[in-house]
Amino acid sequence: MSIFPKLSFKNQAFKLRESAILDAATAVLSNKGYDLMTMDDVAGAVGISKPSLYKHFKSKEELVGEALIRLLDGALDYVAGLDAALGPVEKLAALLEWALRVRLEGGLPFLPSTSPHVRDMLMRNLKYMMKVLKLNRQLEALVKQGQEQGLLNRDLPTDVILFSYYARTCDPAVEYLQNFSKMAPDDIVRHMLKVSFEGFR
Amino acid sequence: MSIFPKLSFKNQAFKLRESAILDAATAVLSNKGYDLMTMDDVAGAVGISKPSLYKHFKSKEELVGEALIRLLDGALDYVAGLDAALGPVEKLAALLEWALRVRLEGGLPFLPSTSPHVRDMLMRNLKYMMKVLKLNRQLEALVKQGQEQGLLNRDLPTDVILFSYYARTCDPAVEYLQNFSKMAPDDIVRHMLKVSFEGFR
DNA sequence: GTCTATAAGGAGATAGAC
DNA sequence: GTCTATCTCCTTATAGAC
Numbered sequence: 001m002s003i004f005p006k007l008s009f010k011n012q013a014f015k016l017r018e019s020a021i022l023d024a025a026t027a028v029l030s031n032k033g034y035d036l037m038t039m040d041d042v043a044g045a046v047g048i049s050k051p052s053l054y055k056h057f058k059s060k061e062e063l064v065g066e067a068l069i070r071l072l073d074g075a076l077d078y079v080a081g082l083d084a085a086l087g088p089v090e091k092l093a094a095l096l097e098w099a100l101r102v103r104l105e106g107g108l109p110f111l112p113s114t115s116p117h118v119r120d121m122l123m124r125n126l127k128y129m130m131k132v133l134k135l136n137r138q139l140e141a142l143v144k145q146g147q148e149q150g151l152l153n154r155d156l157p158t159d160v161i162l163f164s165y166y167a168r169t170c171d172p173a174v175e176y177l178q179n180f181s182k183m184a185p186d187d188i189v190r191h192m193l194k195v196s197f198e199g200f201r
Numbered sequence: 202m203s204i205f206p207k208l209s210f211k212n213q214a215f216k217l218r219e220s221a222i223l224d225a226a227t228a229v230l231s232n233k234g235y236d237l238m239t240m241d242d243v244a245g246a247v248g249i250s251k252p253s254l255y256k257h258f259k260s261k262e263e264l265v266g267e268a269l270i271r272l273l274d275g276a277l278d279y280v281a282g283l284d285a286a287l288g289p290v291e292k293l294a295a296l297l298e299w300a301l302r303v304r305l306e307g308g309l310p311f312l313p314s315t316s317p318h319v320r321d322m323l324m325r326n327l328k329y330m331m332k333v334l335k336l337n338r339q340l341e342a343l344v345k346q347g348q349e350q351g352l353l354n355r356d357l358p359t360d361v362i363l364f365s366y367y368a369r370t371c372d373p374a375v376e377y378l379q380n381f382s383k384m385a386p387d388d389i390v391r392h393m394l395k396v397s398f399e400g401f402r
Numbered sequence: 403g404t405c406t407a408t409a410a411g412g413a414g415a416t417a418g419a420c
Numbered sequence: 421g422t423c424t425a426t427c428t429c430c431t432t433a434t435a436g437a438c
């Protein structure tokens with residue numbers, strides 16, 4: 001494909017290794033969270049040494065940032081691939097379902113912004129913020145369309161719906177249901193969607 | 202009041218200091234979260250030295266546990282003081298409002314169980330768990346009553362409503378609205394209640 | 403009980419050999 | 421590029437003087 005096959009090959013191997021590192025980081029992150037994740041954990045999970053890890057990512061912050069950027073890319077791709085015939089609310093529901101399934105399969109919560117530390121770190125990450133803002137623009141448009149069509153509550157400010165929507169993607173109720181109620185993933189997803197859109201009533 | 206006034210006096214002073222420490226710990230916790238909170242932070246905020254702090258609380262875990270127990274006591278007191286004439290859903294709404302206001306005033310999120318580390322620590326804390334379970338029993342009863350009276354969705358498992366209710370008390374949307382939308386606390390509380398009970402539609 | 407000083411250990415990051 | 425070994429800093433927790 002490339003005019004520089006050798007370079008491309010090396011590059012490809014490099015990308016593969018990088019991907020393996022991001023997989024490991026994602027797994028450790030979802031188990032232990034940012035503060036408890038150590039670079040030794042990640043290196044151990046990949047099967048390389050810590051200095052090798054630092055050849056790929058120059059800091060813990062950068063590594064985590066890249067893992068989250070990959071997650072955001074997945075969300076952006078998913079939204080881009082949605083059937084254009086779907087209505088705004090159907091699209092929002094589909095993406096929320098996608099995000100919940102990613103989490104239930106051991107992935108990361110969408111916006112791990114609960115910790116001020118992590119939140120600040122991410123807000124300093126320009127590449128991450130660019131993608132967050134891109135996704136945010138799309139979702140905000142969907143919410144506004146939904147409100148205009150009367151499918152989403154018009155009495156609520158758009159921000160309230162939008163931020164609550166983000167919050168649902170990382171709702172801790174998912175983990176409670178998984179751990180304490182031993183509910184099947186499909187049921188969890190179904191109920192969480194219902195609660196999000198219809199509320200407790 | 203006591204038959205041992207001197208002892209009571211010393212005890213009282215001790216309790217006062219302890220209360221000041223818990224206030225400081227609460228403030229630091231809500232700003233930086235558990236992992237980033239250091240015992241130096243707390244000691245500095247109170248204006249005492251670290252060893253003095255350790256005379257009152259033998260570890261960071263115990264200190265944080267006591268701060269959260271105090272918060273739970275506040276919730277239990279609040280529930281106990283609710284007008285008995287209120288219906289189950291009105292009681293649930295009132296407590297959620299109370300919890301949101303505590304947070305908006307710089308208090309702690311209700312169940313800071315987002316971090317696996319913190320969650321495990323708390324589950325090892327018997328005193329804390331006793332109170333959590335007590336509160337949980339009361340709230341579960343309220344949810345069930347609400348469902349029986351048709352005021353809460355009967356199609357949803359009780360656990361789904363209950364865990365989602367807990368999740369709303371620490372919903373990150375509150376902080377987003379506070380920081381990014383510059384919304385007034387009263388409006389935030391009103392909208393969050395609406396979203397919780399009525400959903401996005 | 404309060405402080406100064408310090409132990410003990412963890413974790414991010416790197417030096418330098420291969 | 422990869423590893424072993426190490427540096428450095430930070431944080432929990434305590435020893436010991438007053």
